[in-house]
Amino acid sequence: MLNVDSVERGLVIDHIQAxxxxxxxxxxxxxKLDCSVAIIKNARSKKSGKKDIIKIxxxxxxxxxxxxxxxxxxxxNIIDGGKIxxxxxxxLPDTVTNVAFCKNPRCITAVEQELPHVFKLVDRSKVxxxxxxxxxxxxxxx
Amino acid sequence: MRHLIEPMDLSSQETxxxxxxxxxxxxxxxxxAHKCDGKKLATLFFEPSTRTRLSFEAAxxxxxxxxxxxxxxxxxxxxxxxxxxxxVRTVSCYADIIAMRxxxxxxxxxxxxxxxxxxxxxxxxxxxxxxxxxxxxxxIRSLKxxxxxxxxxxxxxxxFGRTVHSxxxxxxxxxxxxxxxxxxxxxxxxxxxxxxxxxxxxxxxxVDRLEKVIGExxxxxxxxxxxxRFFNEEDYVRLRDSYILDKAKMDLAKPDMIVLHPLPRVNExxxxxxxxxxxxxxxxxxxxxxxxxxxxxxxLGVESC
Numbered sequence: 101m102l103n104v105d106s107v108e109r110g111l112v113i114d115h116i117q118a119x120x121x122x123x124x125x126x127x128x129x130x131x132k133l134d135c136s137v138a139i140i141k142n143a144r145s146k147k148s149g150k151k152d153i154i155k156i157x158x159x160x161x162x163x164x165x166x167x168x169x170x171x172x173x174x175x176x177n178i179i180d181g182g183k184i185x186x187x188x189x190x191x192l193p194d195t196v197t198n199v200a201f202c203k204n205p206r207c208i209t210a211v212e213q214e215l216p217h218v219f220k221l222v223d224r225s226k227v228x229x230x231x232x233x234x235x236x237x238x239x240x241x242x
Numbered sequence: 243m244r245h246l247i248e249p250m251d252l253s254s255q256e257t258x259x260x261x262x263x264x265x266x267x268x269x270x271x272x273x274x275a276h277k278c279d280g281k282k283l284a285t286l287f288f289e290p291s292t293r294t295r296l297s298f299e300a301a302x303x304x305x306x307x308x309x310x311x312x313x314x315x316x317x318x319x320x321x322x323x324x325x326x327x328x329x330v331r332t333v334s335c336y337a338d339i340i341a342m343r344x345x346x347x348x349x350x351x352x353x354x355x356x357x358x359x360x361x362x363x364x365x366x367x368x369x370x371x372x373x374x375x376x377x378x379x380x381x382i383r384s385l386k387x388x389x390x391x392x393x394x395x396x397x398x399x400x401x402f403g404r405t406v407h408s409x410x411x412x413x414x415x416x417x418x419x420x421x422x423x424x425x426x427x428x429x430x431x432x433x434x435x436x437x438x439x440x441x442x443x444x445x446x447x448x449v450d451r452l453e454k455v456i457g458e459x460x461x462x463x464x465x466x467x468x469x470x471r472f473f474n475e476e477d478y479v480r481l482r483d484s485y486i487l488d489k490a491k492m493d494l495a496k497p498d499m500i501v502l503h504p505l506p507r508v509n510e511x512x513x514x515x516x517x518x519x520x521x522x523x524x525x526x527x528x529x530x531x532x533x534x535x536x537x538x539x540x541x542l543g544v545e546s547c
Contacts, residue, residue, distance in 0.1 A: 208348040
């Protein structure tokens with residue numbers, strides 16, 4: 101298996117659905133960081149066969165709501181002295197702003213570019229988010 | 243501050259109270275003739291309308307208030323690229339309440355987030371049209387005496403027909419309503435409406451022939467296939483004549499069925515049906531004015547329901 105140095109002090113975002121790490125890298129704007137960031141794609145996973153992992157060599161504040169929206173099964177480990185000192189549990193946020201974008205061409209957001217794209221959780225059990233303006237359902241596959 | 247963006251902004255009890263107030267206005271219009279003296283209603287219509295705009299304006303005038311506004315996007319600063327938010331913030335400085343129609347879905351919601359005065363959604367694209375729903379509810383309650391235990395057929399464009407979506411949602415709060423959804427395959431109700439019907443465990447059927455089911459209905463709600471909702475003219479031409487209600491079909495209906503239509507119609511109800519006592523779409527227009535009066539009074543806090 102590919103060997104990437106373990107993190108001494110920072111964050112490990114683990115159990116990312118395989119192939120989603122670059123989306124998270126983009127949404128969390130990790131490109132703006134000065135520290136080392138490692139993206140591991142298709143790592144072996146006992147649970148799901150394969151997974152992605154992101155390692156960040158710095159203790160930064162990340163938006164856990166955004167991660168919860170992308171996939172509540174992701175785990176965030178806080179590392180200090182080379183050890184996990186905290187595991188953050190993710191939950192589904194009630195709303196997310198400018199993380200997902202409404203694809204409905206009839207939505208007001210299609211013509212008014214400055215409007216924030218806001219999705220609201222309308223069904224927790226089915227994990228359904230809808231645009232707060234036109235009520236179009238968010239479909240992560242589109 | 244209260245707004246009315248979609249029918250669910252009003253609780254079931256509030257809706258009933260609003261219909262009661264509309265009923266009281268119908269009984270004694272003079273009692274309410276000066277309730278809005280000195281108040282101004284702005285009608286911001288970014289999309290053409292005859293009935294809804296004039297109904298709002300007539301309602302405000304009958305309450306003693308005055309009206310201002312525009313009737314097309316081309317005669318407003320929207321033509322210069324002004325956003326809905328900026329237009330509404332500006333008009334909030336001039337008026338006490340705003341009724342707004344816009345071709346894009348969710349425009350009224352955007353307005354409500356920025357407005358300093360109550361916003362009434364007078365239609366936002368194919369999405370919601372809550373005052374038409376209140377009109378429909380008042381019409382049904384006045385003519386059928388109840389909003390429960392009814393079989394309602396909704397016919398025509400059920401995909402883009404915002405009046406249909408709003409009415410279904412409002413009726414999901416009632417008991418023992420059976421929905422018969424009559425449309426061509428291409429114009430069936432959107433998934434989220436079908437989901438709501440299932441989640442709320444209401445009986446519904448989706449069919450494509452009006453004459454097969456018309457005999458079961460207590461109410462037939464006709465809609466127009468709307469050219470402005472289509473990106474493709476070919477699809478519009480192919481689907482526009484899907485359902486035409488004529489005398490022959492009316493002969494198959496119950497003697498006490500009522501026919502409603504949010505209007506305008508094109509050809510989906512033959513003119514020969516207008517003289518049938520079961521054709522109630524012009525009565526519906528009148529009910530619309532009274533229910534808008536009640537809504538204006540309520541949102542302005544002039545008269546609690």
